[in-house]
Amino acid sequence: MDKRDILSLSFDELVTAMEECGEKKFRATQVYQWIWQKRVRSFDAMSNLSQKLREQLAEVFYFQTIKVSTAKKSTDGSCKFAFSLFDGNVVEGVLIPAKDRMTACISSQVGCGLQCAFCATGSLGFTRNLSVGEITDQFFVMDAAAKEDGGQGISNIVYMGMGEPLMNYKNVMSSIDRLTEEKGAGLAPSRITVSTSGIIRNIKQLADDGFSCNLAISLHAPKDMLRSQIMPINKTNPLAKLSDALAYYHEKTGDRITIEYVLLQGVNDSVQHARELAEFTKRFPVKINVIEYNPHEKAPYKKSDRQTLDAFVSFLKGLNLIVNVRFSKGKDIAAACGQLAAKQKRK
Numbered sequence: 599m600d601k602r603d604i605l606s607l608s609f610d611e612l613v614t615a616m617e618e619c620g621e622k623k624f625r626a627t628q629v630y631q632w633i634w635q636k637r638v639r640s641f642d643a644m645s646n647l648s649q650k651l652r653e654q655l656a657e658v659f660y661f662q663t664i665k666v667s668t669a670k671k672s673t674d675g676s677c678k679f680a681f682s683l684f685d686g687n688v689v690e691g692v693l694i695p696a697k698d699r700m701t702a703c704i705s706s707q708v709g710c711g712l713q714c715a716f717c718a719t720g721s722l723g724f725t726r727n728l729s730v731g732e733i734t735d736q737f738f739v740m741d742a743a744a745k746e747d748g749g750q751g752i753s754n755i756v757y758m759g760m761g762e763p764l765m766n767y768k769n770v771m772s773s774i775d776r777l778t779e780e781k782g783a784g785l786a787p788s789r790i791t792v793s794t795s796g797i798i799r800n801i802k803q804l805a806d807d808g809f810s811c812n813l814a815i816s817l818h819a820p821k822d823m824l825r826s827q828i829m830p831i832n833k834t835n836p837l838a839k840l841s842d843a844l845a846y847y848h849e850k851t852g853d854r855i856t857i858e859y860v861l862l863q864g865v866n867d868s869v870q871h872a873r874e875l876a877e878f879t880k881r882f883p884v885k886i887n888v889i890e891y892n893p894h895e896k897a898p899y900k901k902s903d904r905q906t907l908d909a910f911v912s913f914l915k916g917l918n919l920i921v922n923v924r925f926s927k928g929k930d931i932a933a934a935c936g937q938l939a940a941k942q943k944r945k
C-alpha cells in the first residue's frame with residue numbers, strides 16, 4: 599500500500615484513516631493535536647503514543663513538508679526564506695514586520711502558469727501545486743523563526759508569494775482550514791488574505807463556499823486591452839465578467855474587496871487610468887492598494903516616479919475611496935511578494 603501524506607488529511611479523514619488501521623477516535627485526536635497544535639513533523643515526537651503505534655503510523659503515513667534552505671534578512675527588517683521541497687523544488691516565503699503586526703507572505707504553487715508580464719514568478723512557468731502541508735508549514739516555520747527572534751509571532755498571512763492560489767483551490771482552502779480551525783492553528787480568518795489574478799469561476803466558488811478570509815484582486819489595469827497585454831489571464835477572464843463575479847462575491851459575503859494595482863511607469867499610471875479604475879470599483883465596496891513596482895531583470899518595466907504615484911493616489915482619494923500605498927519591502931534581498939524564487943532556480 600502506498601503511504602499517505604498525513605498533512606493532507608482533515609480531522610474527519612484522519613479519524614477514518616486511523617480507524618482503518620484499527621485505532622480509536624481519541625488516538626486520531628491526539629495525533630491531530632501533535633500535528634496542528636504542537637506542530638511536530640515526526641511520529642517519534644508524539645510521546646503519548648506507544649512506541650509500537652508510532653512505528654505503525656510511520657509505515658502508513660508520511661509528512662509532505664518543507665525545509666528551510668536559506669533565510670536572508672533585509673536591512674528594513676523583512677526576512678526572505680527559501681524552502682526546499684521533497685522533490686528538489688524551491689518556493690519562497692517572506693516575513694514582513696510592521697508597527698503592530700507581523701505578516702507572512704506564503705506561496706501556493708511552484709512557479710505560476712499565468713505569465714503576467716511584470717512578474718518574476720510568471721517568468722518561471724508552472725511546475726506543480728503545493729500540497730496542504732507545504733503551504734501550512736511555511737507559516738509554521740516562519741512563525742517559529744519570528745518567535746525565536748523575540749517577537750510575538752505571525753499575526754497576518756497573505757497568499758501573495760509564488761503561484762496563483764485559486765489555481766490550487768482545493769489545497770489552498772484546506773490549508774486555510776488547518777490554519778483557522780480551533781483544532782488547528784486557530785487564526786482568525788480576518789487575518790488571512792488570498793490574492794488572485796482574477797480566476798472568475800473560483801471567485802464565484804469562494805462566494806458559494808462561504809469564504810470568510812479577505813479577497814484581494816490583482817487588477818493592475820482597468821480596461822481589457824491593456825489588462826490582456828500585461829495579464830494574459832484577462833483574455834479568458836475579462837473585466838466585465840470579473841466585475842460580475844466580484845459583485846456576486848460581495849452580495850454573498852458582504853465583504854469589502856481589496857484591489858491591488860501595481861504602478862508601471864508609462865503603462866497604467868495616468869490619472870485617466872485612475873479614473874477608469876474608480877469606475878471599475880463602483881459596483882462593490884473596495885479598498886485599493888496602490889503598489890510600488892519592484893523592478894527585476896525578467897521584465898522591462900520601471901516603477902512610476904513619486905509625482906505620478908501621488909497624482910494617481912490623490913485622484914482616487916478625491917473620490918473618497920480608501921487607498922493605501924504599499925512601498926516595496928526587502929528590495930536588497932529580492933523579497934517583495936510576487937518577486938520570488940527566480941534567482942534560486944537559476945543556480
Ligand code: SAH
Nearest residue numbers: 717758761762793794795816858891892936
Ligand atoms: N498570483 C496571485 C498572488 C501572487 S502575486 C496574484 O497575482 O494576485 C502577489 C501580488 O504581487 C500580485 O498583486 C502581483 O501582481 C504582484 N506583483 C507581481 N510582481 C510584482 C513586482 N515585481 N512588483 C510588485 N508587485 C508585483
Ligand code: SF4
Nearest residue numbers: 710713714717720795
Ligand atoms: Fe502568477 Fe500572480 Fe505572478 Fe501573475 S502576478 S504570474 S498570477 S504569481
